[in-house]
Amino acid sequence: MTDGSAEGALGAFAELFGLAAPEPEEDRPEPSRRGLFRRLRESIASSQSQAISPQLAGIYQSKMVTDELWDDLEEALIMADCGMAATTDIVDALREQAAEGRITSGESLGNALTAEITRRLAPESPRIALGDGPTVILVVGVNGSGKTTTIGKLANRLTELGQKVVIGAGDTFRAAAVEQLSVWADRAGVDIVKQGQGADPGAVAFDAVAAGQARGADVVIIDTAGRLQTQHNLMEELRKVHGVTGKAMDGAPHHVLLVIDSTTGQNGLSQAQLFSEAVPVSGLVLTKFDGVARGGIVLAIERELGIPVTLMGVGEGIDDLQPFDAQAFAEAIFSPASGGNA
Amino acid sequence: MFDALTDKLQGVFSGLKGRGKLTEADIDKAMRAIRLSLLEADVSLPVVKQLTTAIKERATGDEVMSSITPDQQVVKIVNEELTRLMGGTNVSLAMSPTPPTVILMAGLQGSGKTTHTAKLARMLAAEGRAPLMVACDVRRPAAMEQLAVLGEQIDVPVHREDGATDPVKVAKDGIAAAKRTGRDVVLVDTAGRLSIDAEMMDELVAIRKAVKPTSVILVVDAMTGQTAVDVAVAFQDAVQFDGVILSKLDGDARGGAALWVRAVTGKPILFVGTGEKVDALEAFHPDRMASRILGMGDVLSLIEKAQQNVDADDAKRIEEKMRGGNLTLDDFLDQLRQVRKMGPIGQLMGMIPGLGQQSKMKDVEIDERRIDRVEAIISSMTLSERARPDIINGSRRRRIAEGSGTTVQEVNQLLAQFKQMQKLMKRMGKGGLPSMLGA
Numbered sequence: 111m112t113d114g115s116a117e118g119a120l121g122a123f124a125e126l127f128g129l130a131a132p133e134p135e136e137d138r139p140e141p142s143r144r145g146l147f148r149r150l151r152e153s154i155a156s157s158q159s160q161a162i163s164p165q166l167a168g169i170y171q172s173k174m175v176t177d178e179l180w181d182d183l184e185e186a187l188i189m190a191d192c193g194m195a196a197t198t199d200i201v202d203a204l205r206e207q208a209a210e211g212r213i214t215s216g217e218s219l220g221n222a223l224t225a226e227i228t229r230r231l232a233p234e235s236p237r238i239a240l241g242d243g244p245t246v247i248l249v250v251g252v253n254g255s256g257k258t259t260t261i262g263k264l265a266n267r268l269t270e271l272g273q274k275v276v277i278g279a280g281d282t283f284r285a286a287a288v289e290q291l292s293v294w295a296d297r298a299g300v301d302i303v304k305q306g307q308g309a310d311p312g313a314v315a316f317d318a319v320a321a322g323q324a325r326g327a328d329v330v331i332i333d334t335a336g337r338l339q340t341q342h343n344l345m346e347e348l349r350k351v352h353g354v355t356g357k358a359m360d361g362a363p364h365h366v367l368l369v370i371d372s373t374t375g376q377n378g379l380s381q382a383q384l385f386s387e388a389v390p391v392s393g394l395v396l397t398k399f400d401g402v403a404r405g406g407i408v409l410a411i412e413r414e415l416g417i418p419v420t421l422m423g424v425g426e427g428i429d430d431l432q433p434f435d436a437q438a439f440a441e442a443i444f445s446p447a448s449g450g451n452a
Numbered sequence: 453m454f455d456a457l458t459d460k461l462q463g464v465f466s467g468l469k470g471r472g473k474l475t476e477a478d479i480d481k482a483m484r485a486i487r488l489s490l491l492e493a494d495v496s497l498p499v500v501k502q503l504t505t506a507i508k509e510r511a512t513g514d515e516v517m518s519s520i521t522p523d524q525q526v527v528k529i530v531n532e533e534l535t536r537l538m539g540g541t542n543v544s545l546a547m548s549p550t551p552p553t554v555i556l557m558a559g560l561q562g563s564g565k566t567t568h569t570a571k572l573a574r575m576l577a578a579e580g581r582a583p584l585m586v587a588c589d590v591r592r593p594a595a596m597e598q599l600a601v602l603g604e605q606i607d608v609p610v611h612r613e614d615g616a617t618d619p620v621k622v623a624k625d626g627i628a629a630a631k632r633t634g635r636d637v638v639l640v641d642t643a644g645r646l647s648i649d650a651e652m653m654d655e656l657v658a659i660r661k662a663v664k665p666t667s668v669i670l671v672v673d674a675m676t677g678q679t680a681v682d683v684a685v686a687f688q689d690a691v692q693f694d695g696v697i698l699s700k701l702d703g704d705a706r707g708g709a710a711l712w713v714r715a716v717t718g719k720p721i722l723f724v725g726t727g728e729k730v731d732a733l734e735a736f737h738p739d740r741m742a743s744r745i746l747g748m749g750d751v752l753s754l755i756e757k758a759q760q761n762v763d764a765d766d767a768k769r770i771e772e773k774m775r776g777g778n779l780t781l782d783d784f785l786d787q788l789r790q791v792r793k794m795g796p797i798g799q800l801m802g803m804i805p806g807l808g809q810q811s812k813m814k815d816v817e818i819d820e821r822r823i824d825r826v827e828a829i830i831s832s833m834t835l836s837e838r839a840r841p842d843i844i845n846g847s848r849r850r851r852i853a854e855g856s857g858t859t860v861q862e863v864n865q866l867l868a869q870f871k872q873m874q875k876l877m878k879r880m881g882k883g884g885l886p887s888m889l890g891a
Contacts, residue, residue, distance in 0.1 A: 185497060188491060188497055188678070189497055189678045190678070191494075191677035191678050191679070193492070194488055194491060194492060252675070252700070253562070253564065253700060253728075254561070254562025254563060254564060254673065254700075255562060256561070256562060283728075284598070285597070285598045285599075285601035285602050285605070286594040286595070286597035286598035286600075286601055287594075287598075289593070289594035289597045289598075290592065290593045290594035290595075290597075290598075292593075292594075293593035293594060294593060307601070338700060338702060340702075341728075343820060343821055371562060371673075371675075372679075373560065373673070373676045373677060373679050373680065373683070374675050374676065374677055375494030375675060375676055375677025375678065375680075375708065376492050376493070376494055376677065377494070377674075377675040377677075378675070378677075381675075398560070398561060398562070398646070400646050400648060402646070402647060402648055402679050402682050402683060402686075403679045404678070404679065406677075407677065425646075426561075426591075
């Protein structure tokens with residue numbers, strides 16, 4: 111990746127956090143969104159997986175809107191893990207447009223599809239507003255979704271934007287989770303508050319917020335252990351961590367981010383539902399969005415719960431976490447270039 | 453674990469019940485519902501099409517249409533087709549005739565490779581083998597550390613090279629170390645990788661070539677959606693895995709992958725991961741899984757668990773005491789611990805036919821922590837108190853509450869419940885109380 115798009119990415123982060131944009135570079139070739147979009151397209155084009163391709167290629171090549179085309183569309187949405195309910199909603203909405211004569215060819219159907227998905231996912235640009243005093247962000251999710259890595263990258267970006275960050279190592283369950291986060295904290299050059307494995311995660315969260323206040327931090331990010339949403343006791347523990355954070359500082363945590371793996375199927379809806387019952391989830395982080403995974407589950411979650419996607423991770427590099435861009439997302443999954451013509 | 457799918461299918465079949473003969477329209481309606489529930493269970497779309505076509509063909513045949521109980525016939529057909537799709541019978545892990553057996557673990561990031569490497573090592577050690585784990589994930593920060601900590605927990609040695617950057621070398625060294633120290637199974641943990649990351653896939657191929665594994669195991673997250681098929685196929689093309697571990701099947705993941713892995717890749721699911729603890733790993737039985745999906749319970753697995761964990765003589769002794777109404781708090785504690793050894797109580801209930809589906813039972817949250825407290829309370833009693841709970845007066849209750857970190861109210865509650873239970877057993881003693889553990 112070029113330096114230029116990395117700079118652009120920083121600008122996008124500044125927008126996400128409502129901060130002043132970094133000094134503009136002289137020859138920034140393109141804004142970040144395009145940079146990310148291009149990388150996604152490249153990644154998808156190079157992907158050996160062409161699961162959705164037959165359907166998509168069929169849609170874009172068709173001169174007329176036939177019954178078969180609607181079936182293809184339905185299948186493409188299901189293959190993207192959008193779920194039956196969201197799929198039916200989207201197909202119905204497009205059928206309505208077709209009935210009004212606004213969709214007359216496969217190509218116009220394809221364009222209407224990406225527009226429809228963009229509209230559903232992004233009523234407005236994603237925001238993680240920072241307030242006075244430390245803004246506390248609690249990061250939650252199932253095992254292996256990518257919480258720790260996301261926190262590492264987020265801390266790095268905030269530091270680049272001149273923010274003082276403290277990380278709370280609240281995953282006291284998984285072996286070596288604290289060590290993993292410490293490595294990320296070192297890389298980002300931020301403070302980390304930690305205790306040993308098996309320590310009370312609530313105490314770590316409390317200490318992290320207190321340390322953030324004492325050291326004049328702008329942002330405190332708290333990691334939590336991965337937990338399946340059906341583990342009642344662990345969800346209760348999460349509720350407690352949330353409560354303790356509020357005791358350490360009024361109004362904290364200000365944001366609760368739920369991290370969801372892009373490869374997740376319909377179980378993702380259950381994750382969003384049950385995590386939301388335990389803690390007030392304010393935004394989603396869609397990780398590992400790499401070209402094979404389509405991440406359509408966020409459409410199902412948006413439909414049921416209205417939780418916006420705030421961040422999207424496309425790979426393991428430090429630059430691979432980006433503010434969510436609905437249009438880039440929709441085009442990456444459903445535009446003809448990803449449809450197997452590559 | 454398959455509750456949602458089971459519910460849907462039962463909804464379909466209860467709609468068919470009591471209708472007498474089925475029309476083709478009835479069958480079509482049932483097939484649509486089956487298609488939908490399979491898709492919602494994240495079964496791959498092409499597999500869903502194949503499955504519903506096969507089921508429909510048989511369901512419209514004579515065996516169903518002319519049956520007096522067509523709904524049961526359809527259940528039977530679906531059960532058989534699901535079992536067939538999953539590969540029929542259980543396949544066990546291959547062991548090399550000339551040790552060490554080498555097992556290479558592969559998968560996407562976050563699928564659970566490291567955890568399941570340890571679970572598998574623990575299982576093999578319990579079977580009397582001498583495993584060695586090799587930490588080849590040189591990418592993820594602290595991944596080697598994680599395997600080392602897990603190795604300590606399960607008392608299995610770990611070969612690691614701090615600061616290493618070449619996983620091929622670490623893997624080779626690990627195998628040499630196993631030969632030197634007489635370990636007969638080597639489990640090689642690798643970094644998570646995307647199936648489209650050519651460089652990383654090449655690395656995996658290089659490790660494979662270097663260690664010549666007896667088996668390559670792909671770890672697949674049960675929560676994966678439609679892309680799971682692509683991932684499995686890509687790994688199959690690159691490294692030719694021999695079997696699959698389906699991880700995180702203990703949540704409410706519909707586990708659609710359980711249905712298609714065999715059909716799509718030709719390779720069996722060997723094990724399923726059913727919890728966070730290192731002993732939460734089970735052999736995969738297609739027929740039992742199909743029964744579970746259809747809500748027919750999984751009595752076989754339950755009995756196996758009981759056999760593995762419950763001492764038969766103990767069970768008999770306790771049964772006799774129960775019949776006589778002489779159960780002490782000590783016996784009660786014993787029994788509680790025996791049952792808990794079999795796994796989380798909520799999970800056990802899902803295996804009992806009928807219980808998993810009763811919506812009432814499903815809403816009952818078994819709070820393991822409450823059982824912990826009961827254990828703590830009894831453990832804080834003296835032996836004579838456990839034998840004769842009647843002697844536990846107010847000051848003893850305060851001491852027990854303090855000793856167990858609970859409250860006097862909780863101690864009172866437990867003692868009252870225990871008294872009631874004793875009364876009940878005395879009354880039922882002659883009538884023959886069905887013993888749970890004697891079975």
